[in-house]
Structure formats: structure tokens, C-alpha cells
Amino acid sequence: MTRSFLASTALAFGLALPAHAFDPAAMTDTDKAAFGEAVRAYLLENPEVLMEAIGVLEQRQQQEAMENDLALLETNRDEIMNDPNSWVGGNLDGDVTLVEFVDYRCGYCRKAHDEVAELVASDGNIRFVLKEFPILGEESVISSRFAIATRLVAGDEAYKKMHDALIALRGNATAENLTTLANDLGLDGAAIAARADAAEVTAIIDANHALASRLQINGTPTFVIDKTMVRGYVPLDGMRQIVDGQRKDG
Structure with a gap:
């Protein structure tokens, strides 16, 4: 979920902060509740956003796992390949x-x-x-x-x-x-x-x-x-x- 999306959602619900200065920590409890409902409604109406985010996360995790495996294999290569x-x-x-x-x-x-x-x-x-x-x-x-x-x-x-x-x-x-x-x-x-x-x-x-x-x-x-x-x-x-x-x- 991007900062611009958070800012635009906040503005849509009448929050006074401009998009470039959006600060969730400065929101009142009422603003936070309204913001949360806005986010929930958006995701329910656009569930493909969640699937896209999950896909990106899985790709990143797979890439990190591959890079970690490659480093482990390089470090231990001789014992893996040439153990008498x-x-x-x-x-x-x-x-x-x-x-x-x-x-x-x-x-x-x-x-x-x-x-x-x-x-x-x-x-x-x-x-x-x-x-x-x-x-x-x-x-x-x-x-x-x-x-x-x-x-x-x-x-x-x-x-x-x-x-x-x-x-x-x-x-x-x-x-x-x-x-x-x-x-x-x-x-x-x-x-x-x-x-x-x-x-x-x-x-x-x-x-x-x-x-x-x-x-x-x-x-x-x-x-x-x-x-x-x-x-x-x-x-x-x-x-x-x-x-x-x-x-x-x-």
C-alpha cells in the first residue's frame, strides 16, 4: 500500500493534511477509525490489489531464498561436491x-x-x-x-x-x-x-x-x-x- 494511496484515502475522508504531508501518527482516533474503514472498503471492492501484493511478496521471498541458497552452496561447495x-x-x-x-x-x-x-x-x-x-x-x-x-x-x-x-x-x-x-x-x-x-x-x-x-x-x-x-x-x-x-x- 503506497504513501500516495494512504494520503488520497485520508483526503477522501476529509482529513486536513495535504497529500505530501500525510502523517498517520498525527491522526485522531476518529480519523484513524474512518481511515481504517476506507482502507477496508477499498480492499473489499478491489481484492485484486491484495492478490497483487501477495504475489510481489512471494516473488521477493523466493528471490531472497534463492540468493541465500546460492551463498550457502558457494561457501560449502567443496564439501558438497568433492567429499571423499x-x-x-x-x-x-x-x-x-x-x-x-x-x-x-x-x-x-x-x-x-x-x-x-x-x-x-x-x-x-x-x-x-x-x-x-x-x-x-x-x-x-x-x-x-x-x-x-x-x-x-x-x-x-x-x-x-x-x-x-x-x-x-x-x-x-x-x-x-x-x-x-x-x-x-x-x-x-x-x-x-x-x-x-x-x-x-x-x-x-x-x-x-x-x-x-x-x-x-x-x-x-x-x-x-x-x-x-x-x-x-x-x-x-x-x-x-x-x-x-x-x-x-x-
């Missing part, structure tokens, strides 16, 4: 890096899983990074510990097999069940289970949580696509548009 404790796949020389903060018990992570895999495979020029970010309770932590331990014990290929299996798992994520799962995948379940509670596994999870805190991430899935933060699930076509946008922006 995070699995990296896709095209290792890709021109766009896609980072996912994932929780195995998250329904939207499960929904996004196949679509992200399709995006990476069909594009062919995306470097894909996974960040273990368990936030949904004990079974999330057990699953992430087991996945990280799989990578430490058996390497990147085994980790990806375990990651895919954990995303698809519908039973309880207990140490016993995950050990059996590892054995079924042709891995040494006992060795992985023995490593899962190691201090180095705890350190990796703690580091991911600290990074997420700095990035103001509090949900999964969250994606970082080069210079863009995507908070929550986005359908495949939307993800493709974001990747294309990052390429155009250079």
Missing part, C-alpha cells in the same frame, strides 16, 4: 553434478530413486553424488550405517548395490535383516555388520548432518544441482528442466 566419503557415480566427468541427501526410510526418497536413476542414465553427462542423511529414526540410522560400512568393507560397486536394496527394502531395518540382505547380494554380511558401529562410520554421518545444518536442510530428499538447491521430491521432467537450466546458466 560420499559415493560418486554417473559420469565422473559430467558437466553437471547432482547431489542427493537421502534417508532410506523416506517415502519420497524411494519415489525419487528410479526417476533419478533414469535421469542420470538417460542424460549421460551427470555426475551423481549420494549423501547419507538419516533423520527418520533408528532404522534410518541403522540403514545408513550399514550402507557406509558396505562401502568401507567392499567398495563403491557393493555400496551402490546395497543402496538400491535398502531403498527397496520394505521390512524392518534391523542388523540381522541387513546382514541377511548383504549375504543375499553376494557380500560378506558379517564383516559389514561388524564395521557398521565403527567410529569412522559415525564421523561420516555426523559430518553429513553438520553440512546439512549449514545448508539449512531439514528434510529428504534434498538435491543440490550445481548452483541450485531443490528441497523435496521433483518429478523426472522437472529435474530435467533444472539440469537444463544449470547448463544454460553455465
Whole structure:
């Protein structure tokens, strides 16, 4: 609501102040009541003014959020993109890096899983990074510990097999069940289970949580696509548009 609108409304109700000197603080209680009624009547007659104002506010908030995310990504870029404790796949020389903060018990992570895999495979020029970010309770932590331990014990290929299996798992994520799962995948379940509670596994999870805190991430899935933060699930076509946008922006 502009000063000129306030001034003209006040004048319309017989207030003595000229438009350029309009001072709401100088109004009497009677003037304030009349002014309030005038504003209310105007907005009821012209509700599109409110919608326009809300639209401008939302645009400003979105722009501020984007600028804040960009600053956070720039400050933490090396840890996001080049952490040696995070699995990296896709095209290792890709021109766009896609980072996912994932929780195995998250329904939207499960929904996004196949679509992200399709995006990476069909594009062919995306470097894909996974960040273990368990936030949904004990079974999330057990699953992430087991996945990280799989990578430490058996390497990147085994980790990806375990990651895919954990995303698809519908039973309880207990140490016993995950050990059996590892054995079924042709891995040494006992060795992985023995490593899962190691201090180095705890350190990796703690580091991911600290990074997420700095990035103001509090949900999964969250994606970082080069210079863009995507908070929550986005359908495949939307993800493709974001990747294309990052390429155009250079």
C-alpha cells in the first residue's frame, strides 16, 4: 500500500493534511477509525490489489531464498561436491553434478530413486553424488550405517548395490535383516555388520548432518544441482528442466 494511496484515502475522508504531508501518527482516533474503514472498503471492492501484493511478496521471498541458497552452496561447495566419503557415480566427468541427501526410510526418497536413476542414465553427462542423511529414526540410522560400512568393507560397486536394496527394502531395518540382505547380494554380511558401529562410520554421518545444518536442510530428499538447491521430491521432467537450466546458466 503506497504513501500516495494512504494520503488520497485520508483526503477522501476529509482529513486536513495535504497529500505530501500525510502523517498517520498525527491522526485522531476518529480519523484513524474512518481511515481504517476506507482502507477496508477499498480492499473489499478491489481484492485484486491484495492478490497483487501477495504475489510481489512471494516473488521477493523466493528471490531472497534463492540468493541465500546460492551463498550457502558457494561457501560449502567443496564439501558438497568433492567429499571423499560420499559415493560418486554417473559420469565422473559430467558437466553437471547432482547431489542427493537421502534417508532410506523416506517415502519420497524411494519415489525419487528410479526417476533419478533414469535421469542420470538417460542424460549421460551427470555426475551423481549420494549423501547419507538419516533423520527418520533408528532404522534410518541403522540403514545408513550399514550402507557406509558396505562401502568401507567392499567398495563403491557393493555400496551402490546395497543402496538400491535398502531403498527397496520394505521390512524392518534391523542388523540381522541387513546382514541377511548383504549375504543375499553376494557380500560378506558379517564383516559389514561388524564395521557398521565403527567410529569412522559415525564421523561420516555426523559430518553429513553438520553440512546439512549449514545448508539449512531439514528434510529428504534434498538435491543440490550445481548452483541450485531443490528441497523435496521433483518429478523426472522437472529435474530435467533444472539440469537444463544449470547448463544454460553455465
